[in-house]
Amino acid sequence: MPLVCEIVSVGTELLLGSIANTDARDISQGLAEAGIHCYYHTTVGDNPGRLREALRIARERADIIITTGGLGPTCDDLTKQTVCEAFGVPLELHAGTWERILGYFERIGRPVTENNRRQAMLPAGCAVLENDWGTAPGCGFHAGDTWVFMLPGPPKECRPMFQKCLMPLLKSLSGTTIVSRSVRVFGMGESAVEDRLRPLMERSLNPTLAPYAKEGEGMLRVTASARTAEEARRMTEPVVAEVLELLGDVVYGVDVDSLEGVVLELLEREGAGLAAAESCTGGMVAARLTGVPGASKRFAGGVVAYARAVKVNVLGVPDTLIDRHGMVSEEVALGMARGCCRVTGAELGLGLTGLAGPGGDGSGVPVGTVCIALFDARDGSQRTLRRSFGDERDRVRTMASLTALDMVRRKLTRGEGRISV
Amino acid sequence: MPLVCEIVSVGTELLLGSIANTDARDISQGLAEAGIHCYYHTTVGDNPGRLREALRIARERADIIITTGGLGPTCDDLTKQTVCEAFGVPLELHAGTWERILGYFERIGRPVTENNRRQAMLPAGCAVLENDWGTAPGCGFHAGDTWVFMLPGPPKECRPMFQKCLMPLLKSLSGTTIVSRSVRVFGMGESAVEDRLRPLMERSLNPTLAPYAKEGEGMLRVTASARTAEEARRMTEPVVAEVLELLGDVVYGVDVDSLEGVVLELLEREGAGLAAAESCTGGMVAARLTGVPGASKRFAGGVVAYARAVKVNVLGVPDTLIDRHGMVSEEVALGMARGCCRVTGAELGLGLTGLAGPGGDGSGVPVGTVCIALFDARDGSQRTLRRSFGDERDRVRTMASLTALDMVRRKLTRGEGRISV
Numbered sequence: 099m100p101l102v103c104e105i106v107s108v109g110t111e112l113l114l115g116s117i118a119n120t121d122a123r124d125i126s127q128g129l130a131e132a133g134i135h136c137y138y139h140t141t142v143g144d145n146p147g148r149l150r151e152a153l154r155i156a157r158e159r160a161d162i163i164i165t166t167g168g169l170g171p172t173c174d175d176l177t178k179q180t181v182c183e184a185f186g187v188p189l190e191l192h193a194g195t196w197e198r199i200l201g202y203f204e205r206i207g208r209p210v211t212e213n214n215r216r217q218a219m220l221p222a223g224c225a226v227l228e229n230d231w232g233t234a235p236g237c238g239f240h241a242g243d244t245w246v247f248m249l250p251g252p253p254k255e256c257r258p259m260f261q262k263c264l265m266p267l268l269k270s271l272s273g274t275t276i277v278s279r280s281v282r283v284f285g286m287g288e289s290a291v292e293d294r295l296r297p298l299m300e301r302s303l304n305p306t307l308a309p310y311a312k313e314g315e316g317m318l319r320v321t322a323s324a325r326t327a328e329e330a331r332r333m334t335e336p337v338v339a340e341v342l343e344l345l346g347d348v349v350y351g352v353d354v355d356s357l358e359g360v361v362l363e364l365l366e367r368e369g370a371g372l373a374a375a376e377s378c379t380g381g382m383v384a385a386r387l388t389g390v391p392g393a394s395k396r397f398a399g400g401v402v403a404y405a406r407a408v409k410v411n412v413l414g415v416p417d418t419l420i421d422r423h424g425m426v427s428e429e430v431a432l433g434m435a436r437g438c439c440r441v442t443g444a445e446l447g448l449g450l451t452g453l454a455g456p457g458g459d460g461s462g463v464p465v466g467t468v469c470i471a472l473f474d475a476r477d478g479s480q481r482t483l484r485r486s487f488g489d490e491r492d493r494v495r496t497m498a499s500l501t502a503l504d505m506v507r508r509k510l511t512r513g514e515g516r517i518s519v
Numbered sequence: 520m521p522l523v524c525e526i527v528s529v530g531t532e533l534l535l536g537s538i539a540n541t542d543a544r545d546i547s548q549g550l551a552e553a554g555i556h557c558y559y560h561t562t563v564g565d566n567p568g569r570l571r572e573a574l575r576i577a578r579e580r581a582d583i584i585i586t587t588g589g590l591g592p593t594c595d596d597l598t599k600q601t602v603c604e605a606f607g608v609p610l611e612l613h614a615g616t617w618e619r620i621l622g623y624f625e626r627i628g629r630p631v632t633e634n635n636r637r638q639a640m641l642p643a644g645c646a647v648l649e650n651d652w653g654t655a656p657g658c659g660f661h662a663g664d665t666w667v668f669m670l671p672g673p674p675k676e677c678r679p680m681f682q683k684c685l686m687p688l689l690k691s692l693s694g695t696t697i698v699s700r701s702v703r704v705f706g707m708g709e710s711a712v713e714d715r716l717r718p719l720m721e722r723s724l725n726p727t728l729a730p731y732a733k734e735g736e737g738m739l740r741v742t743a744s745a746r747t748a749e750e751a752r753r754m755t756e757p758v759v760a761e762v763l764e765l766l767g768d769v770v771y772g773v774d775v776d777s778l779e780g781v782v783l784e785l786l787e788r789e790g791a792g793l794a795a796a797e798s799c800t801g802g803m804v805a806a807r808l809t810g811v812p813g814a815s816k817r818f819a820g821g822v823v824a825y826a827r828a829v830k831v832n833v834l835g836v837p838d839t840l841i842d843r844h845g846m847v848s849e850e851v852a853l854g855m856a857r858g859c860c861r862v863t864g865a866e867l868g869l870g871l872t873g874l875a876g877p878g879g880d881g882s883g884v885p886v887g888t889v890c891i892a893l894f895d896a897r898d899g900s901q902r903t904l905r906r907s908f909g910d911e912r913d914r915v916r917t918m919a920s921l922t923a924l925d926m927v928r929r930k931l932t933r934g935e936g937r938i939s940v
Contacts, residue, residue: 115545118539140559211710384806385800403820405792412833
């Protein structure tokens with residue numbers, strides 16, 4: 099019987115919609131990996147009565163309860179007191195934790211305030227989950243049939259504490275291991291992907307195959323459950339191979355972090371550098387690439403040519419070319435791509451020009467139109483395309499960035515595109 | 520008695536942690552605005568039995584249930600059937616919806632698949648919430664004492680449908696209106712802000728005053744409830760004014776979208792243009808600024824000078840200057856800022872150079888060190904600073920971007936910084 103866990107998130111800011119519950123997402127990923135089932139997430143505000151009610155319900159249907167939030171020093175943090183009351187465990191000052199908090203404040207040079215002391219009050223006999231990422235420690239105890247763990251709410255504290263302190267424990271509590279593989283897709287709509295994979299999805303039980311929509315792209319998850327990670331991984335392999343066969347070159351990677359990560363690896367393999375000249379995307383292509391550690395080896399940099407003067411003066415796109423073809427044209431995109439190769443010395447150059455909206459620019463070009471060019475300074479080869487990405491500014495910018503990166507991927511895989519695993 | 524709503528989110532992808540529940544966040548924001556209380560969010564997987572259980576519990580404690588997810592065409596979408604069974608309402612083919620779906624597929628030039636027809640099956644006698652953003656319509660009905668609304672899961676469909684179709688209805692169901700104001704802070708830690716505001720927070724009941732942590736910055740929310748929006752807004756004013764008095768120039772705006780939006784407005788007022796030369800932030804400053812519609816009026820563009828060659832050849836930073844002071848130095852940042860003014864013709868130029876990590880660069884500069892310069896080409900004035908932002912790559916990049924934008928804000932407010940409302 100697999101263990102069942104329920105995540106109880108505490109925080110009025112969640113119920114007011116000030117933030118999305120990324121803690122529940124991060125913890126759920128870990129639970130899946132540890133082979134622990136999660137059937138419910140419950141979110142309650144900073145209200146002892148309603149938290150008590152949520153704990154009562156969770157206790158009936160789960161072996162493990164993980165709470166997030168309400169361990170900080172602010173005046174409305176009530177989780178520890180309420181959980182301890184609900185499970186009949188007293189709170190007491192934990193000397194080691196109090197010393198650690200004092201040390202933390204000394205290190206960052208801020209004064210300790212009275213309410214920081216409350217963070218050192220912990221359930222009697224609990225296991226303390228040290229917080230190297232903030233002041234509030236987490237903790238865990240076993241009461242009756244239930245394991246209870248309390249984690250801090252801020253994602254920058256919750257995520258590493260869960261990963262480093264709780265995951266090893268959860269894996270040892272659970273007998274099974276789940277291995278989940280992700281197949282990443284760009285350039286085919288969600289429905290089309292699903293239509294093509296439906297027969298395979300329907301006959302896949304272990305591993306399962308399920309589609310997920312991501313911002314501007316697609317993802318398929320293949321999840322197998324077995325006694326060991328090796329066995330589970332081996333079970334995923336034929337299904338992953340069949341997905342690759344069915345989808346072909348729209349798959350840009352398996353178990354990869356991002357399209358930009360794949361592009362940087364391909365550049366590394368080829369020994370080539372990339373630069374980008376961006377207008378409508380305004381630095382998003384560069385920001386994506388430089389978000390990958392070590393990007394500097396293969397991404398030289400770029401020019402955010404938002405103003406016409408920058409296109410002309412920095413990138414050397416001729417004024418006459420812009421006048422003849424218009425700012426949003428494949429010709430100008432190509433001029434930008436050539437220009438950024440020239441100024442950065444990179445072998446490959448991307449040029450993006452488009453109209454992200456919401457308003458038009460008076461030229462008659464429809465909002466959402468984007469032209470992208472990829473220039474190879476080594477042999478002078480070039481490709482350009484013109485696309486329309488609808489009328490939503492964020493989506494236009496995201497799709498333009500991804501499409502540009504995918505052009506580089508397709509070029510570097512020699513048009514074959516298809517990967518094998 | 521204010522109405523109480525519970526959000527029931529359906530989707531195994533939420534329980535597996537594949538995505539965060541942004542729908543619950545977006546709907547919660549709207550409920551708060553409509554003066555409807557939300558005490559619980561519940562998330563369940565694509566499992567009829569557990570969804571039935573969640574609906575049973577929600578029905579006991581809420582007047583309104585809003586479900587998200589499970590209306591799409593995929594084989595594991597079971598929300599409509601389960602909700603209808605739970606509330607004893609039959610499903611029937613809705614002719615208008617079926618025609619609309621056929622039209623949608625004709626427009627986008629994709630074939631209709633058999634399971635798209637299931638999307639046209641709706642609860643008998645329901646109100647249909649048209650979906651202009653996808654294929655799955657939403658719907659709503661009243662059963663016993665409970666209002667039930669079902670919205671699609673993909674955020675790009677859920678958010679606009681909720682805003683355009685459901686919000687007007689919810690506002691009319693609710694008698695009260697809530698007005699929420701946000702005070703945005705950069706440059707003071709969360710604990711320090713709270714210490715300074717604690718007495719005010721503790722005596723504020725209506726309006727309430729509550730702190731929220733955002734990525735790299737701070738936010739305070741002042742929320743008042745009254746019969747009319749005008750009255751609620753008037754009630755927030757003295758509290759907002761007191762917060763501004765207590766926090767001074769770390770407040771960069773009230774009810775503003777972002778720091779970059781404030782910077783662009785100040786540039787507009789001043790009639791000046793900005794450019795950015797970025798190394799460690801790799802285009803993030805540019806991407807933030809160009810995320811604001813209309814940014815092109817005041818943001819000329821920039822250079823992502825990731826490689827040394829780009830700093831030297833494009834921005835004209837002398838090789839000798841880099842050798843003498845090191846790549847991460849206030850001198851090089853200033854050279855970059857000057858260079859990007861020169862090449863773009865902008866009045867103001869930002870230069871950022873730093874070490875985002877995770878690894879060092881062998882120069883002995885600690886990971887997390889960032890130097891930022893702001894150059895004013897009109898009078899040759901300049902400011903530079905050197906900061907340390909810890910050892911986490913994403914945080915270093917975010918904090919560097921925000922700090923640079925805040926430098927521009929402080930310059931354009933003539934060092935006064937303090938705003939009044």
